[in-house]
Amino acid sequence: MEKNNLNIMKTFYLFIISILFCTAATAQADFAKYVTTAKTSYAKPDLEDTRYNLMLALQQLDMKVGQEILKVLPEKIDTISAQKKNDNVAANSAGFIGTTIHRDYGSLQTNKLEVDIVSNSPLVASLNAWLNNPMFAQMSGRKAMKVDGYKGSYTYELSESTDAAGNTVKIPRSEMQIPIFSSLITVKCDFMTEDQFVKALNTIPVSKIAEMLK
Numbered sequence: 001m002e003k004n005n006l007n008i009m010k011t012f013y014l015f016i017i018s019i020l021f022c023t024a025a026t027a028q029a030d031f032a033k034y035v036t037t038a039k040t041s042y043a044k045p046d047l048e049d050t051r052y053n054l055m056l057a058l059q060q061l062d063m064k065v066g067q068e069i070l071k072v073l074p075e076k077i078d079t080i081s082a083q084k085k086n087d088n089v090a091a092n093s094a095g096f097i098g099t100t101i102h103r104d105y106g107s108l109q110t111n112k113l114e115v116d117i118v119s120n121s122p123l124v125a126s127l128n129a130w131l132n133n134p135m136f137a138q139m140s141g142r143k144a145m146k147v148d149g150y151k152g153s154y155t156y157e158l159s160e161s162t163d164a165a166g167n168t169v170k171i172p173r174s175e176m177q178i179p180i181f182s183s184l185i186t187v188k189c190d191f192m193t194e195d196q197f198v199k200a201l202n203t204i205p206v207s208k209i210a211e212m213l214k
Contacts, residue, residue: 031060059091062099062119065212069101069117072208077200080106080113098183113189113200119213121184127153128179145176145198148206152178152185156194176201180210 034057041049066089075082083104090100098119106112131144131151145154158170171190174197178185185206189197 031057031064034060059099063089063091066099066101066117069209069212070103072205072212073103073115074203074205077105077113077203078196080111080200083107110191113187113192115204116186116188117183117209117213118186119183121179121182123177124179124182124184127177127184131179145201147176147178147201147204150178150180150206150210152176156197178206180206180213183213185209 034053038050038053038057041047041053070087070089073082083106086102086104088100088102090102091098098121100119101115101117103115104112105115130142130153142153142155144151146152153176155173155175157173159173161169161171163169172193173190174188174192174194176185176187176197178187185204187201187204189200192200
């Protein structure tokens, strides 16, 4: 019993080390493990377990794609540097949406831009309907815009806020949503003019990201 406990602790310790120092290799190993288990379950047959392990394998694959997408995002957007310590790729286990990829640019609230990419986004269908119907576009106050050849929905507004001295100030807020297949790219920024935001958008390699999301 004591030997078994020792073996379990050793295995657990090695697992933690692999997470800390060999994340990519671990992800690949997990992917292979889930695929192998799915094959074994299918042969039994245990279709429920097969489906479950295939789902886990696909999550690992999506996580890998997310890490690769972060690599193609620019180091800087205009003068704002990427805050790579905040990079995040998360797989959703609930099954409603897929993987979420996040990157921040800029460290100050008054100089910050956010990029989010969500696979299997539930918003894609309604956004595509809006983009393909000019009447909806005119009624909503948004406007269609292309970034790197891909059409999206652009919103710009001046939002009122109060500064430290108690004065009312107007803060420009911009958001761009670009549907790519079943995924959604969202770029948000405060305190940029429209021209500055459009310039920032054109530094994002949307076509490269689209190739990776296929």
